[in-house]
Amino acid sequence: MDELIKKLKVQLIEILNLSDVTPEDFDENAQLVGGDLGIDSIDVLEIVVMVEKEYGVVINNKEIAEKVFTSLASLAEFIVKSSPTSSS
């Protein structure tokens, strides 16, 4: 999980061009959307595309999305839970 969180931080910084944020600054438990980073609905959709492309995990339901995007940690948790490659 820690590895995934680390990787997600790098990926989010890259796709959202958070050029003034380092992975060390990125608090995985902080509010992800509408928080200090200024992440909004368009960014969320960009993350949705990335998560599907990189992890094969589809997020297409508003209620689920709201929970998943609470924080980076909750996103990582959802990916682990839903990943087609995860142990099942």
Next chain:
Amino acid sequence: MSDQTKIIYIAGIGIISPLGCGADATEQTLRKDRSAIAPLNAKVFPIQQPPPLPVGQVTDLPDSPLPRTHRLTIAAAREAMSGYSCVPDAVIIGTTTGGILTTEELLIKEEKDSKKYRYHGLTTVAEELADAVNCTGPALTVSTACSSGAIAISMALKMLQSGEEEWILAGGADSLCRLTYFGFHSLQLVDPKGSRPLDANRAGMSVAEAAGLLLLSTIKPKNPLGQILGCGLSCDAYHPASPHPKGKGAFQAMRNAINDARSNARAVHYINLHGTGTPDNDLAESKAIRSLFATPPPLSSIKGATGHSLAASGAIEAIISSICIQKGFLPANTGCIEPDPELNLKPILVPSNQPVSVVLSNSFGFGGNNACLLIGKADTPPSPSPEPERLPGPFTILGKACITGAGHTKESMERFAKLESIAGTLDLDSISEQLPVRKIRRLKRFSRIALALVEAAKQDSGLKQSPHSVFMGSGWGALSDTYDFLNKLQNSNEKFSSPIDFVGSVHNSATGNIAILHDATGANVTCSGGDYSFEQALLAADNFLTDTAETAFVLAADETNEHYSPLFDPSIDANAPLADGGGAFYLTRKAIPGKPALELIFYQKQVENSVNKLITTLGKYSSQEEYHMILAGIPASDASDGEAQLDEFMKKTGLDIPVIHYRKFTGEFAAASSVAAVMATYLLEENIVEAGKKILVLGFGKNLTAMKFSKQTA
């Protein structure tokens, strides 16, 4: 001569949409309350990841070598002009897609021949339209996303009210294409069941295609179809792709349209809603309506029948509004089964016959770009005008800025003063150095150039307050965003596309962002006129900024993209270094002695007699002795024609003053004339030009344009 009480008649209408071809077919389909939304047909374009999404597509579009948007436009123009032998004095078209469907096909085939991309530019739609109706006046393009068509009609209204034009053909057109089909899907704004505006279970829009054109005139035709009573523009200045949650901008645009017509909300008999079917749009629009109308009049969105034809939607809905008035008929809110109680509106659920005199037609777009039209019966009496009439005059320049290969304004002008080249491409970090990092993180080169320009123009003005309105021109728009979007789409076999790139690719993305950063909630207009885009922005500002108290940013910018620029812009040599940048001004209508002033005094298509007309027009403004210098712009693609026009101009005027070919300094890019405008201002401000003398910035080639720069006297 300005005359606010001039009546603007709808003389002809032309419409082609998923509902059918022509006004009669449109009316019949609306009366049946039938949705024309259906899965995308592979004949429009094939997709790699089935199933196809529901869209609004035009069937039986006549074949021709022109791209689909152009063909839709010509089809609508033929109907709008039928029965008329007049030649429009101007054409104004709203479009966001231009020839991109054809471009997408060429890119997929990896076509390298730049000639095949000649219809890519948005301006080519207006050019083909002008040719089809023999118009030699300005052929103008508005590209403000989904409000483009409504703003094109608004601009025609203002030009007819205040100018010398008598006939203008105006409207909007967009074809389906991969960019919008996959782009709106990536934003999760497409309803997989087809658009159901205002319904409790609505889940989005259906992307569509259409064209609508209105022949408008100050001369009463034999059988007028209605009147355009007023228009209202506004900008949310809130978010690039989502409406203001309380519908603040929508409210303002509706109120502006009603005020412009000197009418009142009670006089509105029917509202043709923007009503796209996305949860956010319909909610915001309902809030705006309930704020403005104590008891809303009958209302409906036709987008459940047509889909959302983007730039065309405002035009086809204005046409349908005029049909409603003529026929005493109100269309249903097709697709809405159970109105959403949260909206607290009562949409028309069954088409009905009832007399209608005044219709409010709403159009809202990306960038928070709003435009509303008030349309009335042909025999609506004119409202008395209590306000003093506007006299066309120059703009006072409060601040200026440019970006070139040499750097920002200071570096660029110092190099220019030494007669050294300023061509090139400034690196992105230097462009962005004065911009807030967090707020521009999603923005690419085009939007950053535009934002940096207005920021610098504001700093140059020394004013704390930003202007209320923004008018921008760009020949090619956001090329990097478009390239990134289409490239990712193609590389993933159409499985993945980037919502950020789609939002950034919209032609008016830069102006939307300017509005957000500067809280500019007034008119927000993006024009695209190839090498004359800055002049078109200036023309738009001239028509919409009517009050001496008003201020605006007027700018033009273009970015180069190594993949696209050499294919699209015929002036760019693929083997020569690229150049880009732009120029911006902070302008006011108020005269201020000692400050430089700028005025667009001529804009016409290049035809046999146009140099003579330019000379006659110049004569009306100043005597020849007053001119000190000419900055001449001849795009490389029109070098021989342009040189011949300049020669003819110099010979016929007998002017013996320096002529500077500014593109030799700026390099070749569509917005170069905006940099020339900054050069002219710099020469005046630095007193390099003799006191009392004026500078002309002339454009040659496909169009002939003239901007006059002078210092205002006490």
